[in-house]
Amino acid sequence: MATVRVETFVDVKAADAWEAIADVEAVHERMLPGRVSSAEVDGDIRTLTMPDGARIRERIVAIDHELRRLAYSVIDGSAMPLTYHHATFEVVEVDGRTHIRWTTDLLPDALAPAVRARVERGIVELKAVLEAAA
Numbered sequence: 001m002a003t004v005r006v007e008t009f010v011d012v013k014a015a016d017a018w019e020a021i022a023d024v025e026a027v028h029e030r031m032l033p034g035r036v037s038s039a040e041v042d043g044d045i046r047t048l049t050m051p052d053g054a055r056i057r058e059r060i061v062a063i064d065h066e067l068r069r070l071a072y073s074v075i076d077g078s079a080m081p082l083t084y085h086h087a088t089f090e091v092v093e094v095d096g097r098t099h100i101r102w103t104t105d106l107l108p109d110a111l112a113p114a115v116r117a118r119v120e121r122g123i124v125e126l127k128a129v130l131e132a133a134a
Contacts, residue, residue: 001084001105001106001107001109002105002106002107002108002109002111002112002115003103003104003105003106003112004103004104004106004112004115004116004119005101005102005103005104006101006102006116006119006120006122006123007099007100007101007102007123008099008100008123008124008126008127009094009097009098009099009100010098010099010100010127010130010131011098011131011134012098012130012131012133012134013098013134014068014091014092014093014098016130016133016134017091017098017100017130018065018068018091020129020130020133021068021070021089021091021100022063022065022068022070024039024041024046024060024063024070024072025039025040025041025046026039027039027046027048028048028049030129030133031126031129031130032122032125032126032129033129034051034125035050035051035122035125036048036049036050037049037050037051041060044059044060044061045057045058045059045060045075046058046059046060046072054077054079055077056074056076056077056078057074057075057076057077058072058073058074058075059072059073059075060072061073061086067090068090068091068092069088069089069090069091070088070089071086071087071088072086072087072088073085073086073087074087080111080114080115081108081111082106082107082108082111083107083108084105084106084107085104085105085106086104086105086106087102087103087104087105088101088102088103089101089102090103100123100126100127102119102122102123104119
């Protein structure tokens with residue numbers, strides 16, 4: 001199984017970064033507004049609609065406010081032929097700074113470079129959105 005991890009420091013309070021990431025119904029407004037057009041949540045299933053109309057269904061596995069950790073899994077609709085996907089966001093204070101770690105486990109391994117390209121772009125976009133909102 002391949003693992004892709006991207007990390008960044010953001011110039012916002014950890015509590016504020018976590019609040020945005022944990023708001024799973026507002027990913028299209030608070031995290032990735034250019035990449036996601038809308039989000040709908042029904043129980044633990046989140047459906048994201050992309051600007052081109054594509055839809056991705058995700059299971060929200062855990063929202064841990066104490067650890068500032070969100071876990072989710074793509075279960076349907078990925079543009080890539082993934083057979084397994086599980087990802088986490090973690091918000092950690094490091095020496096008074098806010099650190100965000102986005103880790104994705106996936107199969108097949110051969111798709112890791114494509115997933116890495118997406119999450120590397122995504123973490124840059126997330127950083128910009130969080131800092132602009134601060």
